[in-house]
Amino acid sequence: METPTPANWRQATDLTGKTVVITGVASGIGRATALEFASAGARVIGGDIARERGEQTMQEIRATGGRADFLPLDLADGASVDAFAQSAMDVLGSAPDIIANVAGLDRVMPFLENTPDVWELLAKVNYIGPVRLIHRLLPHMVERRSGKIVTVASDAGRVGSSGETFYAGTKGAVIAFTKSLAREVARFGITCNCVAPGPTDTPLFNGAITEKLRDALVRSIPLKRLAQPSEIAHTIVYFATPATDFMTGQVISVSGGLTMHG
Numbered sequence: 216m217e218t219p220t221p222a223n224w225r226q227a228t229d230l231t232g233k234t235v236v237i238t239g240v241a242s243g244i245g246r247a248t249a250l251e252f253a254s255a256g257a258r259v260i261g262g263d264i265a266r267e268r269g270e271q272t273m274q275e276i277r278a279t280g281g282r283a284d285f286l287p288l289d290l291a292d293g294a295s296v297d298a299f300a301q302s303a304m305d306v307l308g309s310a311p312d313i314i315a316n317v318a319g320l321d322r323v324m325p326f327l328e329n330t331p332d333v334w335e336l337l338a339k340v341n342y343i344g345p346v347r348l349i350h351r352l353l354p355h356m357v358e359r360r361s362g363k364i365v366t367v368a369s370d371a372g373r374v375g376s377s378g379e380t381f382y383a384g385t386k387g388a389v390i391a392f393t394k395s396l397a398r399e400v401a402r403f404g405i406t407c408n409c410v411a412p413g414p415t416d417t418p419l420f421n422g423a424i425t426e427k428l429r430d431a432l433v434r435s436i437p438l439k440r441l442a443q444p445s446e447i448a449h450t451i452v453y454f455a456t457p458a459t460d461f462m463t464g465q466v467i468s469v470s471g472g473l474t475m476h477g
C-alpha cells in the first residue's frame with residue numbers, strides 16, 4: 216500500500232499519533248530530541264542509564280501535556296537492552312513507529328593509551344547496544360511494513376578525530392550499519408538515516424575538551440560557534456517525519472560547516 220504524500224510542510228512534519236523510542240534522554244542531544252519529538256506530537260518512550268535525569272526529561276514533557284515514559288536502559292548490557300525493548304513494546308502495545316538511537320559515550324585520549332576495556336565499553340554503548348535494540352524492534356516494524364530508524368554517529372566517524380580513534384571507529388560502524396540496513400529494509404517501507412553531529416555544547420563535549428581547545432575549535436568552524444543540542448535534535452526529528460519519506464541510507468552532518476561532504 217502506498218503512503219499518501221503529505222499535502223504541505225505542516226503535515227509533512229507532524230508526528231501526532233506516532234510513537235518513538237529514544238535512547239540517551241537524560242542529557243544533551245538525547246534530552247533535546249525527546250523534547251522536540253514531543254513538541255512534534257509524538258508519544259515518547261525514553262531510555263538511559265541515568266535514571267533520575269532521564270525521568271526528569273519525561274516529566275518535563277508530561278508537564279507540557281505530552282505523553283512520555285522513562286524506562287531504564289544500559290546499552291552495555293545485552294539483557295538490559297532486551298528488557299528495555301520488551302518493556303517499550305508492552306507500554307506502547309506494539310513496536311514504536313520510530314527508533315532514535317542517540318545515547319553515546321566517548322573517552323578522549325591518545326590511542327596508544329587505550330586499554331581493551333575502553334574499546335569494549337565504547338563498542339557496546341555506541342554500536343552493539345544500538346544494533347541489538349534495533350534488532351529486537353525491527354521484526355515488528357517489518358510486520359507492519361513501516362518504520363523510521365534514526366541513528367546518531369559523529370563527524371569523527373566520517374573524517375576521523377585525533378584522541379577519539381576508537382570512538383570514531385564505533386561511529387564509522389554506525390554509519391556503515393545504517394546504510395546497509397537501509398538497503399535491506401527499504402522493501403518493507405522502513406527508512407534508516409543517520410545524523411552526524413559536529414562539536415555540540417553538551418556534557419559529553421565539554422567534559423572532553425579544555426577551554427583553549429574549545430576556543431580553537433570554534434574558530435575553525437565556519438559558523439563560528441558550537442551547535443546547540445536542539446539543532447541536532449531538529450535533524451533527528453526531520454528524519455522521522457513524512458518530510459523524509461523518500462530519503463534512506465543518508466548521513467547528514469550538522470557541524471556549522473566544519474565538515475562539508477560531497
Ligand SMILES: NC(=O)c1ccc[n+]([C@@H]2O[C@H](COP(=O)([O-])OP(=O)(O)OC[C@H]3O[C@@H](n4cnc5c(N)ncnc54)[C@H](O)[C@@H]3O)[C@@H](O)[C@H]2O)c1
Pocket residue numbers: 238239240241242243244245262263264265288289290291317318319320321340367368369370411412413414415416417418419420
Ligand atoms: N556533543 C558532541 O559534540 C557530539 C559530537 C558528535 C556526536 N555526538 C553524539 O551524540 C550523541 C549524544 O551525545 P551528547 O553530546 O548529547 O552526550 P551526553 O553525554 O550529554 O548524553 C549522552 C547520554 O547517553 C547516556 N548513556 C551513556 N552510556 C549509556 C549506557 N550504557 N546506556 C544507556 N545510556 C547511556 C548518558 O547517560 C547520557 O544521558 C552520542 O551518540 C554522541 O556520540 C556528540
